[in-house]
Amino acid sequence: MSQFWKPGAEKPRLVDDEEGGVLFFSSPSGYANIERQRQRLPVYKYRTSILYLVETHATTIIVGETGSGKTTQIPQYLKEAGWADGGRVIACTQPRRLAVQSVASRVAEEMGVKLGEEVGYTIRFEDVTNTGVTMIKFLTDGVLLREMMNDPLLTKYSVIMIDEAHERSISTDILLGLLKKIQRRRPELRLIISSATIQAKSMSDFFQTSKTRRRPEGEELGPNMESAVLSVEGRGFNVQIHYVEEPVPDYLRAAVSTVLLIHEKEPMGDILVFLTGQDDIDAAVQLITEEDQNRGRKSSGLMVLPLYSGLPRSEQELVFTPTPRGKRKVVISTNIAETSITLEGVVYVVDSGFSKQRFYNPITDIENLVVAPISKASARQRTGRAGRVRPGKCYRLYTEEYFAKEMSAEGIPEIQRSNLVPCVIQLKALGIDNILGFDWPASPSSEAMVRALEVLYSLGVLDDDAKLTSPTGFQIAEIPLDPMISKMMLASGQLGCSEEMITIAATLSIQSIWVSGWGSQKELDEAKLNFAAAEGDHVSFLNVYKGFLQSGKSSQWCHKNFVNYQAMKKVLEIREQLRRTAQRIGIVLKSCERDTVVVRKAITNGFFANACRLEASSHDGKYKTIRGSQEVYIHPSSVLFRVNPKWVLYHSLVSTDKQYMRNVISIDPSWLTEAAPHFYQHQRLKSMVH
Numbered sequence: 182m183s184q185f186w187k188p189g190a191e192k193p194r195l196v197d198d199e200e201g202g203v204l205f206f207s208s209p210s211g212y213a214n215i216e217r218q219r220q221r222l223p224v225y226k227y228r229t230s231i232l233y234l235v236e237t238h239a240t241t242i243i244v245g246e247t248g249s250g251k252t253t254q255i256p257q258y259l260k261e262a263g264w265a266d267g268g269r270v271i272a273c274t275q276p277r278r279l280a281v282q283s284v285a286s287r288v289a290e291e292m293g294v295k296l297g298e299e300v301g302y303t304i305r306f307e308d309v310t311n312t313g314v315t316m317i318k319f320l321t322d323g324v325l326l327r328e329m330m331n332d333p334l335l336t337k338y339s340v341i342m343i344d345e346a347h348e349r350s351i352s353t354d355i356l357l358g359l360l361k362k363i364q365r366r367r368p369e370l371r372l373i374i375s376s377a378t379i380q381a382k383s384m385s386d387f388f389q390t391s392k393t394r395r396r397p398e399g400e401e402l403g404p405n406m407e408s409a410v411l412s413v414e415g416r417g418f419n420v421q422i423h424y425v426e427e428p429v430p431d432y433l434r435a436a437v438s439t440v441l442l443i444h445e446k447e448p449m450g451d452i453l454v455f456l457t458g459q460d461d462i463d464a465a466v467q468l469i470t471e472e473d474q475n476r477g478r479k480s481s482g483l484m485v486l487p488l489y490s491g492l493p494r495s496e497q498e499l500v501f502t503p504t505p506r507g508k509r510k511v512v513i514s515t516n517i518a519e520t521s522i523t524l525e526g527v528v529y530v531v532d533s534g535f536s537k538q539r540f541y542n543p544i545t546d547i548e549n550l551v552v553a554p555i556s557k558a559s560a561r562q563r564t565g566r567a568g569r570v571r572p573g574k575c576y577r578l579y580t581e582e583y584f585a586k587e588m589s590a591e592g593i594p595e596i597q598r599s600n601l602v603p604c605v606i607q608l609k610a611l612g613i614d615n616i617l618g619f620d621w622p623a624s625p626s627s628e629a630m631v632r633a634l635e636v637l638y639s640l641g642v643l644d645d646d647a648k649l650t651s652p653t654g655f656q657i658a659e660i661p662l663d664p665m666i667s668k669m670m671l672a673s674g675q676l677g678c679s680e681e682m683i684t685i686a687a688t689l690s691i692q693s694i695w696v697s698g699w700g701s702q703k704e705l706d707e708a709k710l711n712f713a714a715a716e717g718d719h720v721s722f723l724n725v726y727k728g729f730l731q732s733g734k735s736s737q738w739c740h741k742n743f744v745n746y747q748a749m750k751k752v753l754e755i756r757e758q759l760r761r762t763a764q765r766i767g768i769v770l771k772s773c774e775r776d777t778v779v780v781r782k783a784i785t786n787g788f789f790a791n792a793c794r795l796e797a798s799s800h801d802g803k804y805k806t807i808r809g810s811q812e813v814y815i816h817p818s819s820v821l822f823r824v825n826p827k828w829v830l831y832h833s834l835v836s837t838d839k840q841y842m843r844n845v846i847s848i849d850p851s852w853l854t855e856a857a858p859h860f861y862q863h864q865r866l867k868s869m870v871h
């Protein structure tokens with residue numbers, strides 16, 4: 182039927198190199214209890230060595246296969262050894278929120294405690310810990326960074342484990358640099374850096390330099406400041422890896438065919454598919470469901486579920502629920518399920534070889550989410566989602582030769598491909614003034630740094646000496662949002678529309694307030710029209726929020742209007758937290774009673790750098806960015822699609838066949854020079870704006 186898989190039809194090509202492995206467990210049904218299960222994990226044999234190294238070294242780097250037990254076991258060993266005694270806390274960071282929540286619940290279950298008590302977690306806008314009681318805390322790397330603003334030496338933590346360090350998220354890289362500094366002040370703090378695929382040597386070299394610290398006279402002999410490296414040998418169950426014989430022309434179609442073939446030919450067991458984003462995931466869910474039905478089997482037993490970060494919590498949780506007897510679950514996910522996650526029923530993994538990655542171009546000042554090939558490290562993580570509780574198979578939708586010869590070993594650290602505005606403000610708020618001289622595990626580009634400094638200067642966050650301004654810079658750094666959104670909130674205090682701006686900020690913090698997957702696109706578009714405002718998407722959000730309140734926060738109202746009820750509940754929750762932050766930093770809470778000019782002026786105060794003008798001769802809605810003269814278009818999901826006002830501001834760009842602006846408002850160009858005279862002082866820009 183296709184040149185893709187023939188699983189079951191042919192002898193599987195088992196790759197027996199580093200990717201293969203030995204059968205470690207005999208049978209999952211043999212588990213008498215969780216304790217025995219814990220003791221069978223590869224990491225258990227290293228318990229004493231790990232505790233010894235942590236005791237004697239300031240930094241321990243632990244490399245162990247996926248599923249060997251690093252994330253769930255090491256924090257428990259540390260607790261059992263007394264590292265959480267006396268009110269101290271063991272922290273374990275993860276790059277993704279879903280991983281934080283799922284490993285925290287697993288560890289709480291293994292320890293037989295209620296989540297939020299001895300074992301807790303914190304992600305942005307959600308703290309499930311109990312001060313004085315929580316001993317093991319899972320949190321995102323970003324949240325730990327934020328905690329440093331109130332407690333720069335992170336004094337409550339005895340051990341900090343930076344897990345999945347190979348991901349090299351911006352927050353992980355900043356944390357690594359800062360933790361190295363903290364260690365000099367707090368030699369009693371222990372760090373663990375762990376991953377299945379991290380290049381231990383470069384990480385160890387990075388921490389090695391701490392040995393240059395001179396011990397003050399009279400100070401007791403502390404830990405060895407040189408880092409230790411421990412390799413945990415052994416893996417869970419065997420995972421057979423299959424490659425396609427020829428490159429596939431369309432990974433989405435290939436993934437769909439592979440799922441259907443597995444369902445047809447392979448024994449029961451859930452399937453986890455890695456695609457790139459909401460669009461292709463929704464398309465795959467629909468295609469698999471339709472094709473399965475077309476094959477004339479009314480109840481073939483397939484349950485197809487999407488998984489991406491914008492999905493409401495209740496829908497995300499469905500992927501963790503046990504698969505009913507006689508059914509086969511297919512989870513189609515972005516890379517949020519790539520690390521630290523265990524989906525118990527998963528036997529088969531299908532890896533498209535792609536993910537959405539952020540790329541920033543400091544010349545054009547444009548940051549894009551682009552579908553790009555993954556690295557070998559990611560491919561191994563994806564494979565490692567199988568073989569955790571039983572043997573598995575991984576179908577890679579790329580050739581073996583491509584994997585061996587063309588796939589890069591590790592991805593480019595996020596810091597080298599991102600807009601650095603949020604990162605610079607965080608470092609400044611932590612008192613790091615010489616950002617270029619900061620001890621980075623991988624240096625960001627100086628062009629990106631200069632761009633970020635320029636934007637922050639224009640936002641009024643930094644002064645002529647590149648220090649945080651008072652109060653603006655400090656206030657913006659306090660708000661746990663992108664500095665451009667924080668600036669828009671701050672400006673709204675002066676313009677008298679802070680209540681509206683807090684609603685907009687909360688809505689922009691979640692991926693979408695609309696449901697996907699019900700009815701047709703036409704029905705959804707019509708529903709959206711009921712709330713459409715001529716001024717743009719942000720004002721339309723206010724209309725939805727108002728309707729939701731007027732309905733008495735009704736789920737039926739949401740259902741009728743294609744609004745996602747769970748997303749609206751989240752908006753309410755985030756809104757409450759942002760209101761409290763606003764009050765704390767002195768923003769006056771006031772409503773402008775729907776004066777859309779002040780609302781848009783406040784947005785301009787934060788987003789002036791994202792202004793675009795419609796090309797005079799354009800019949801196809803082509804805009805140019807004022808900053809870098811880049812060609813951009815309004816996204817079809819925007820209420821301003823085809824309306825094409827002359828001047829607009831966008832919140833973010835997505836790149837598919839063209840560069841599309843998402844969440845767009847129309848503006849008066851004079852607001853730009855009013856909001857950011859410095860930014861628009863350049864003669865060319867000035868003449869365009871006037």
Ligand SMILES: Nc1ncnc2c1ncn2[C@@H]1O[C@H](COP(=O)(O)OP(=O)(O)OP(=O)(O)O)[C@@H](O)[C@H]1O
Pocket residue numbers: 222245246247248249250251252253254287376377417520521522523525565568569570
């Ligand atoms: N929710 C769960 N349900 C069942 N078993 C689980 C669950 N979470 C973890 N396990 C078991 O514990 C093992 C170790 O998981 P853990 O996340 O600690 O491994 P890891 O070494 O950190 O791997 P990775 O880097 O892939 O996350 C899994 O392979 C699985 O056998």
